[in-house]
Amino acid sequence: xxxxxxLLAEGSSRADLKRHGLVLAVVLVSYVAVRYLTGDxxxxxxxxxxxxxxVLTNLLIGPYTSLxxxxxxxxxxxxxxxxxQPAGLLCLSFRLVLFQPVSATIDPLPPFVSSS
Numbered sequence: 001x002x003x004x005x006x007l008l009a010e011g012s013s014r015a016d017l018k019r020h021g022l023v024l025a026v027v028l029v030s031y032v033a034v035r036y037l038t039g040d041x042x043x044x045x046x047x048x049x050x051x052x053x054x055v056l057t058n059l060l061i062g063p064y065t066s067l068x069x070x071x072x073x074x075x076x077x078x079x080x081x082x083x084x085q086p087a088g089l090l091c092l093s094f095r096l097v098l099f100q101p102v103s104a105t106i107d108p109l110p111p112f113v114s115s116s
Contacts, residue, residue, distance in 0.1 A: 006016040035043040 004017075006012045006020045009016070032043055
């Protein structure tokens with residue numbers, strides 16, 4: 001996400017994006033080097049094969065999980081309401097009674113202020 005920040009700026013170029021990516025890479029490598037030199041077990045136990053595989057699979061699993069909630073989420077909500085009918089109906093009734101839609105017209109002045 002932070003790699004794409006220069007793309008949001010007006011008038012940015014590929015050179016800006018490359019420079020930003022280079023700075024991020026230097027920060028990441030410096031962070032790992034300091035942790036490695038201080039003897040952090042989590043960094044010492046890293047290996048390219050399993051760690052790289054885990055990163056790649058997480059890149060696929062994360063978006064799949066997020067998008068599947070859009071498909072399954074409403075069904076899970078309705079399933080809860082149908083299993084807990086009294087509580088579900090109570091929640092729905094409170095929602096309908098307490099949160100009525102507000103009209104789109106807004107009085108520009110409060111009632112205690114005269115317009116003249």
